[in-house]
Amino acid sequence: MEHPRLFDPDDAMVARLRELCLRYPESAEVEAWGRPTFRAGKKLFAIAGASMHRPQSVVFKPATDEHPALSELDDVFVPPYFGPAGWLAIDLGPRTDWAFVAELLDTSYRQVALKRQLAALATAGLTPNPSTAV
Template sequence: MEHPRVFDEPDAALDRLRAVCLALPEAVEVLAWGRPTFRAGKKIFVTAGASMDRPHSLVFKPDPEERRALVQDARFFIPPYFGPAGWLALDFDSPRTDWVELAELVETSYRQVALKRQLVQLDRWRAPGALGGSK
């Protein structure tokens, strides 16, 4: 059974999310369940679209310590399927979306699943004075 596509292209909000995800070392996009998934190696770190009713939502794997605080914030919700494994979701189609915060959530999720060599690349890129690094 083929899943219906959740997004119609072009989609400006999805394109912006895509740019954030694909900026990470060796990140790739794979269509699964009718939605874009972003992977580090073979492991998913972001899925776009928690459900057909909420297509413009970021499904991500939070840091376990941060998760406790995030679930107290009304903007975050527990997505179907991924939720029981500790994943959370956040809508990203609002003009009030904080894209800096969203990028931090994406990076944290990536760090939960990335291979060691990918983390080394990311940390080099993030190092003060490194090309593109700002942290």
Template sequence: MQHPEVVDPAHPLVERVRAICLAYPESVEVEAWGRPTFRAGKKIFIMVSASMDRPFSIVFKPDSDERGPYLQDGRFFSPPYWGPGGWLATDLDQPGTDWTELGEIIDTSYRQVALVRQIKALDAAGGRNGPQRLV
């Protein structure tokens, strides 16, 4: 069964997330559930659109130590389906969106699911400063 498209994959906000995510070693984009997902090999590290009501958001996997502080910040929320697994989400279309912070969030999420060889390739390419240049 084909899921309806939740967000336009050509929207500038999605394009910006795509540029950051696809700069990571072995990252690929796969459409799933009507949404762009970005994967480190086979494992999702970013999904665009937490819900139909919030199409311009990303779902990410925070470091376990950061989850609590994020939840105390009103910009972050527990997304449907993914939240019980420790994932969080944040909107992309809010005034004053901090793309440097989003880049750091994407980096952390990638590192949570990437294989050791992917992280080594990232670190060899300059680590956080590699894909971060795109923010």
């Protein structure tokens, strides 16, 4: 069964997520569950919209050691479906710190990327802290 599209392709939040996610080696946007998902090859590293009730958010895979601290932030929450596997989500809005979101997405990409994709990061000029490159 095909899911209905749950986002506007011209949405500014989705455009900003595309800008941040598609700069990684072998990254691609794939529509799944009615939402834009971003993948490192075949592996998910970000999902636009955590749920119908929180469409202006992004789901990401944090580093295990960062999970507890991130969980304490007011705008971070455990998303449905992905939460039990250790994923988190962050609400996005007018006050979003996009440099911080870029760091979360960078970590998420690095959690799932293959060795060749990680090696290509240096060639692409992407640093471990993307806030300096955004």
